[in-house]
Amino acid sequence: MPKINIGIIGTGSIVNTYKKCIDELEGAQLVALYTKSRNRKESARKAFGVPVFSVMDEFLQNDIDLVCVCNESGLHGEAIKLAALAGKHVLSEKPLETTPEKIDEIIAICSSKNVKLGCTLQNRCSSDYKRVLEAVNSGKLGKLIMGNAHINWYRNESYYADSDWKGTFKFDGGAAFINQGIHTIDLLLHIMGPVASVFGKVSTLVHDIEGEDVGASILNFQNGAIGTITAGTALYPGYPERIEIYGEKGSILMEGGRIIAWNIMGASAPGIASGENNGSGAADPTAIGHQNHKSVIADMIEAILNDRRPMVDGAEARKAVAVITAIYESSKREKLVFI
Numbered sequence: 001m002p003k004i005n006i007g008i009i010g011t012g013s014i015v016n017t018y019k020k021c022i023d024e025l026e027g028a029q030l031v032a033l034y035t036k037s038r039n040r041k042e043s044a045r046k047a048f049g050v051p052v053f054s055v056m057d058e059f060l061q062n063d064i065d066l067v068c069v070c071n072e073s074g075l076h077g078e079a080i081k082l083a084a085l086a087g088k089h090v091l092s093e094k095p096l097e098t099t100p101e102k103i104d105e106i107i108a109i110c111s112s113k114n115v116k117l118g119c120t121l122q123n124r125c126s127s128d129y130k131r132v133l134e135a136v137n138s139g140k141l142g143k144l145i146m147g148n149a150h151i152n153w154y155r156n157e158s159y160y161a162d163s164d165w166k167g168t169f170k171f172d173g174g175a176a177f178i179n180q181g182i183h184t185i186d187l188l189l190h191i192m193g194p195v196a197s198v199f200g201k202v203s204t205l206v207h208d209i210e211g212e213d214v215g216a217s218i219l220n221f222q223n224g225a226i227g228t229i230t231a232g233t234a235l236y237p238g239y240p241e242r243i244e245i246y247g248e249k250g251s252i253l254m255e256g257g258r259i260i261a262w263n264i265m266g267a268s269a270p271g272i273a274s275g276e277n278n279g280s281g282a283a284d285p286t287a288i289g290h291q292n293h294k295s296v297i298a299d300m301i302e303a304i305l306n307d308r309r310p311m312v313d314g315a316e317a318r319k320a321v322a323v324i325t326a327i328y329e330s331s332k333r334e335k336l337v338f339i
């Protein structure tokens with residue numbers, strides 16, 4: 001069977017995860033890399049064993065079916081646009097871009113060039129998460145009444161000091177909510193449904209960065225349920241991210257990607273011990289495993305081969321960014337923001 005040829009934009013830490021996944025996937029092969037920094041070409045070529053380009057046109061002239069966008073978050077849009085205009089399918093790291101308006105532009109360009117657009121929000125692939133979603137969608141919790149997400153993580157000062165983009169408005173879009181919190185916020189929204197309005201307060205209290213290192217928000221969901229989000233990267237030592245879903249008939253809680261409580265009135269709890277652990281980035285960004293990334297790339301390949309939507313397409317990826325940027329706006333204006 002012919003393989004899907006993959007090119008990657010970016011040569012940062014997450015690219016190691018993609019390389020590992022692509023090597024393990026029978027239907028894919030890495031054929032080229034792009035890095036904006038010329039002095040990184042040689043070390044990247046040695047590390048990844050494929051040609052490395054620092055001129056985008058030369059990179060895109062390769063026989064590439066799928067471009068994986070793994071550079072700084074605020075540069076995703078430009079990279080996606082160029083790849084789509086060259087007729088390549090695109091899988092971008094989260095967030096797809098830093099504002100919903102920029103995401104709308106990306107969606108329009110990919111749609112006009114008839115290329116697939118996917119976003120890596122890999123926690124949707126977790127088997128425990130799928131069980132929670134199935135329980136909610138099949139009505140086991142009844143009417144949803146409250147949904148909470150807590151991403152009370154920790155990053156030390158060098159995490160930001162050693163990076164020229166993390167925690168900046170331009171290239172990260174903010175900090176704790178849009179970079180670290182987005183995965184768990186995406187799951188919360190996927191379970192609870194659309195948000196009508198938010199009230200948020202974010203602050204930078206510990207780190208020397210532009211974006212927030214602590215924040216909290218109240219959510220009003222369109223279905224009438226209420227919710228909360230807390231997130232931070234200054235919350236030592238960093239606790240596993242948590243999701244709490246409450247319905248009129250009971251509740252399910254997840255922590256660190258695993259179900260830790262399943263209490264539904266009149267029903268016995270299924271076994272909740274999960275064999276799967278994809279790691280949590282609560283204190284260490286490199287502690288995140290690669291299995292869920294592998295599922296996302298495999299899904300993207302299937303979407304291309306079977307001409308279907310990827311698991312998280314542009315419209316899906318936009319939802320968490322719209323809520324997060326509304327929380328930022330609410331904090332700035334000290335007002336409830338409608339979505």
Ligand SMILES: NC(=O)c1ccc[n+]([C@@H]2O[C@H](COP(=O)([O-])OP(=O)(O)OC[C@H]3O[C@@H](n4cnc5c(N)ncnc54)[C@H](O)[C@@H]3O)[C@@H](O)[C@H]2O)c1
Binds near residue numbers: 122163
């Ligand atoms: N899905 C996830 O769980 C996950 C995890 C980590 C990162 N990400 C996303 O991936 C994207 C990239 O994040 P990252 O952690 O790989 O960032 P990174 O800082 O390691 O790399 C970002 C960019 O900087 C460049 N770079 C890195 N080190 C460099 C150096 N020494 N000299 C010159 N250039 C250098 C890289 O080429 C890359 O394009 C971001 O959008 C981030 O949100 C997602």
